[in-house]
Amino acid sequence: MRSFWPSLLAVLLLAAGPVRAEETLLGPLEQPAAPPRQADRTVRSALADSGRAELDDLFARLASAKSAGEAHPAEQKILQLWTRSGSATVDLMMGWADKAIGEKNYPRALDLLDEVLVLKPDFAEGYNRRATVHYLTDDYRLALRDIRATLALEPRHFGALSGFGAILADIGDTRRAEEIFRKALALHPNLTGVKERLDDLEAADKGSPT
Secondary structure (H helix, E strand, O other), X not given: OOOOHHHHHHHHHHHHOOOOHHHHHOOOOOOOOOOOOHHHHHHHHHHHHHHHHHHHHHHHHHHHOOOHHHXXXXXXXXXXXXXXXXXXXXXXXXXXXXXXXXXXXHHHHHHHHHHHHHHOOOOHHHHHHHHHHHHHOOOHHHHHHHHHHHHHHOXXXXXXXXXXXXXXXXXXXXXXXXXXXXXXXXXXXOOHHHHHHHHHHHHHHHHOOO
8 A cells, every 4th residue: 555655755765865974963953044135035046046947857857758767867866956955954854854764763753854844844845754754654634734735835746746646545535546646647757656556546447337
C-alpha cells in the first residue's frame, strides 16, 4: 500500500545530502531578519526569477525523458533545488528531520519540521516532509493539509501529488486518485511506482461491474 511514496521520500533524502559535521556547531537559531532594503529585494527577486527559469528548463527535460535513467539527472536537480530554503538554520534542521525520519523517530521529526515552518512558512519542502511524516503515522487528515500547502506553494511538486494520490487510493476514492496520479505523471512520466499504482487502479476499474 505504501510502496512508492516513501520511496520518493528516500530520493528526497538522498538529494538533500548528509548534514556536515561542522554544521552541528552552528550557534543559536536565527533571529527575525530586519525588513530587506530595496536593493536586497531586487537581488532576491532576480534570484527567484533565475530559479524559476532553471526549474522550467528542468521540468521540460523531465517531461521529455524517455526512461527513468534519462530523467534521473533532471529529477535530482529539481529535488536539490526544492530542498534549498535559503536559510542555513532551516537547511540544518531539515537535515536533522531527515535523519529522524530515517530512524523512524517521527515525534522528533515533527518537532523539527514544525520549527522549520515557523522560521520559513513559505517553504514548500518543509510542508512536504511533514506531510510524509503524517502519512507514515497514519494521520491522513494532517497529511492532506500539508500536501495542500505544498501544492499551493509548488504546484509542480510531483512528490506531493504522488502522496495525495496514495491517500485517495488508500481511502477508496480511486477515481480522484487516478486523476491525481495522472497529474504527477504529466510532470514526471517516469515515476515508475506511480505508473504501476495507476495501472493497478485502472485495471481494477475495468474488472469492476458497472
